Amino acid sequence: MTTGVEGFDTVIHAPHRLQICAALATVDHVEFAVLREVLGVSESVLSKQVKALDEAGYVSVTKGTRDRRVRTWASLTKEGRRAYRDHVAALRAIVG
Amino acid sequence: MESRDEFNDDAAREALASIDGVRDGVADHAAAPTGYYAYLGVGAGLLTVSPAADAWQPLIALLGAVIVISSVFWYRRSTGVWDFGNPFVREAWRYWLMIVPFVLGVLTSVITENLAVATISGVAVVLLWAIIGPQWDRDYRRALRAAS
Numbered sequence: 001m002t003t004g005v006e007g008f009d010t011v012i013h014a015p016h017r018l019q020i021c022a023a024l025a026t027v028d029h030v031e032f033a034v035l036r037e038v039l040g041v042s043e044s045v046l047s048k049q050v051k052a053l054d055e056a057g058y059v060s061v062t063k064g065t066r067d068r069r070v071r072t073w074a075s076l077t078k079e080g081r082r083a084y085r086d087h088v089a090a091l092r093a094i095v096g
Numbered sequence: 097m098e099s100r101d102e103f104n105d106d107a108a109r110e111a112l113a114s115i116d117g118v119r120d121g122v123a124d125h126a127a128a129p130t131g132y133y134a135y136l137g138v139g140a141g142l143l144t145v146s147p148a149a150d151a152w153q154p155l156i157a158l159l160g161a162v163i164v165i166s167s168v169f170w171y172r173r174s175t176g177v178w179d180f181g182n183p184f185v186r187e188a189w190r191y192w193l194m195i196v197p198f199v200l201g202v203l204t205s206v207i208t209e210n211l212a213v214a215t216i217s218g219v220a221v222v223l224l225w226a227i228i229g230p231q232w233d234r235d236y237r238r239a240l241r242a243a244s
Contacts, residue, residue, distance in 0.1 A: 015114065022115040026122040026240050027179035034176035038121035066173065073178075088115065094108040 005093055007086030011056045016041060016049045021084040024059065024076040032072040050074055058083055122177060123240040129174040132167065133229020134222070139163030140198050141222035147205040148214035179240075187239040190232035194225050 012021050019039050023030050036046050053059035058080030062073050076084065142160030149156045172178050183191050201217035208214070 015111070018111055019114055019118045022118040023122050026119045026243065027126060027177045029172075029178040030122065031172075031176035034122070034125050038118055038125070088112070091108045091112050095105055095112065 005090040007090035007093075009083050009087040009090075011052065011058065012084055012087045014049070014052075016045065017053055018087070020046075020049055020053060020074070021058070021076065021080065021087075024074060025081060025084050029073045029075045032074065035074065053080065056080075056083075119243065120241055123237040125175050126177050126179065126237055126240060127175065128171060128230070128233045132171060132174075133233070134226040135170070136164065136167045137222040137225030137229065139167060140194075140225055141218040144198060144201040144205060144221045145211075145214045145218035147202060148209050148211045150211070181236060185239065187235050188232075190228050190235055194228050194232065197221060197224055 012018055016039060020035060023035055023038055032043070032046060032050075035050075036043060039046065041049075050059055050061060054061055058077055060075050060077050062075075064071050064073070139160045139162075142156050142163065146153050146157035146160060168178075181191075182188065183195075198221050201214075201221050204217050205214035
């Protein structure tokens with residue numbers, strides 16, 4: 001979903017969602033624990049924001065068990081990567 | 097939700113700065129654990145020696161492969177990130193400084209089938225990866241921070 005400047009995406013625009021996309025655009029896969037630490041948010045806040053990105057088709061979530069712990073990993077989908085790139089370009093266009 | 101019309105230059109600048117901060121945080125997490133490249137180098141060294149190891153070839157190749165594959169799990173478990181990266185960028189020249197000698201070492205073992213030559217090649221690969229690996233790791237994380 002975009003508004004105003006071309007590429008500006010209102011789904012990615014929310015601060016935490018923008019930061020999640022930034023983390024997932026830096027490397028291919030990031031574990032939830034790392035996202036929580038880097039963003040400085042709680043598990044519930046992170047889950048809510050990732051779910052919004054997941055529903056938009058921007059993020060893919062996978063779960064795995066290791067050492068009896070469920071580890072959740074997230075990655076950007078192809079569409080999410082493109083939307084993030086366009087949104088950052090829109091931010092740069094706004095800054096000028 | 098705030099629209100682009102309500103979104104001024106300062107807010108955009110702040111959003112871009114927050115992206116930089118997140119990228120730095122992820123790059124910090126991507127640091128390979130201590131001894132990682134030495135361990136990975138042992139796997140690569142065993143794979144280098146294996147073609148010339150006669151009857152021991154399957155066992156040495158299997159051990160090398162197990163070490164290389166387990167290193168992926170070690171890295172993922174330790175860092176919480178995984179990235180295939182892009183070796184075709186200028187910052188990745190140390191990556192090739194590890195890969196090219198490894199491939200040449202394997203080819204040498206295959207062609208000569210000489211265990212002494214293969215062992216020297218394998219040891220060279222282990223040392224090279226143990227020394228160059230952490231330097232490549234720093235280059236890689238610097239590139240993550242600089243990526244736009």
